[in-house]
Amino acid sequence: MITLTTTSNKYLLKxxxxxxxxxxxxxxxxxxxxxxxxxxxxxxxxxxxxxxxxVCNLKEILLLDTLDVLxxxxxxxxxxxxxxxxxY
Amino acid sequence: xxxxxxENLSINIKVIDLxxxxxxxxxxxxxTYLAMASWCDQHGYDHSAKFFYxxxxxxxxxMLKIFKYINDxxxxxxxxxxxxxxxxxxxxxxxxxxxxxxxxxxxxxxxNIFLTCRKEKDVASELFLQWFVNEQQEEEQKMRHAVKIYDxxxxxxxxxxxxxxxxxxx
Numbered sequence: 619m620i621t622l623t624t625t626s627n628k629y630l631l632k633x634x635x636x637x638x639x640x641x642x643x644x645x646x647x648x649x650x651x652x653x654x655x656x657x658x659x660x661x662x663x664x665x666x667x668x669x670x671x672x673v674c675n676l677k678e679i680l681l682l683d684t685l686d687v688l689x690x691x692x693x694x695x696x697x698x699x700x701x702x703x704x705x706y
Numbered sequence: 707x708x709x710x711x712x713e714n715l716s717i718n719i720k721v722i723d724l725x726x727x728x729x730x731x732x733x734x735x736x737x738t739y740l741a742m743a744s745w746c747d748q749h750g751y752d753h754s755a756k757f758f759y760x761x762x763x764x765x766x767x768x769m770l771k772i773f774k775y776i777n778d779x780x781x782x783x784x785x786x787x788x789x790x791x792x793x794x795x796x797x798x799x800x801x802x803x804x805x806x807x808x809x810x811x812x813x814x815x816x817x818n819i820f821l822t823c824r825k826e827k828d829v830a831s832e833l834f835l836q837w838f839v840n841e842q843q844e845e846e847q848k849m850r851h852a853v854k855i856y857d858x859x860x861x862x863x864x865x866x867x868x869x870x871x872x873x874x875x876x
Contacts, residue, residue, distance in 0.1 A: 624710050642714040646782040653723075697707050698719040 620689050622697065631673075633680055644674045649694045652687065660684045716779040718828040724819045725772050725831075726784050731815055732769035733786040735808055736762045741793045742801055751798055751866075753873040757852075761805075761845075768838070775834055798866060799856040806849040813842040 621632045629640040631648075640648065651671050660667050669682045682690065715722075743758035769786075776783040795801040816838045823832040855872055859865050 624707055627710065627713075642711075642780070643782065650782065650784065698711065 620686060620693065622693050633686075636678075636680075638673055638678050638680075640674060647675075648673050648690075649698065652690045652694055655687050655691075657684065657687060657691070660687070714780045717776075717781060717831050718823070718826040719781075720826055721819065721823055721828050721831045722776055722781040724822055725776055725781075728815060728819060729769050729772050729776075729783060730786040730788075731812055732765050732772065733788050734791070735812055736765035736769065737788045737791045738808055739765060739805070741791050742795070742805060745793060745795055745801060746798070749798070751870045751873075753870045754798065754801075757873050758805075764845075768841070775831075779830075798870075799853070802849060802852045802856055806846070806853050809842065809846045809849050813839075813846055816842050 619632070619634060623630045623632075625639075627642075629642070629645050631638045631640055648671075651673075655669055659665050667684045669687055671680050671682065672678065673680060680686075711719075739758045739762035743755045743762060746752070746755035746758060773783040792804075795804065816835060820832060820835045820839060823829075823835060852873060855869055856866070859869050
């Protein structure tokens, strides 16, 4: 279970048993790292299906499997996509 | 969450991604022009070499301008890596034609970001990019002019070196 919530100008990433507090900069860096992962490569060329990423300027390490990567990609996409304004 | 992101970020995230891609493109252009300057130096086209050294540093300035813009507005600019820069050209005309194609590619990319800004209603970035749209037009004109000069005067070697002097005025 992965969730991302906010606490007074900080972002709280709950990654299973682990909790990581991110600044906005850390969040942008995480978004970039996650988006840079080519998920298709997980299914070819004998890929282990595991990604090791560092967050918070190398202070924390996360071990992600394919589903975790997909979920994080979805989370990043949803929080950075502004909701459509209603046009009357 | 959306409000908090807006508080930290003045420009649209899609635009930031495209601007980061543009940084890579400007860095590649800068490195390519440096390779071209080297080719010109080696083949005795001194004026063209000087021209491409200047072009290379101009592209780097463009890159830094975008870099700073992203960081100043709460985003994160990424330092680019440059790969696959060619050092081989058939002739000076081939070199200038390649440079023109490079400029056209950059212009198209800038226009694409400009239109994305419009679509995403990112007015600040649209205004920021207006300078680049004009600049690219100038750059294209410069290269097109150089291609025309070399194209018109054929491939006589003596002639080519005489034309090289005219490049200083481009």
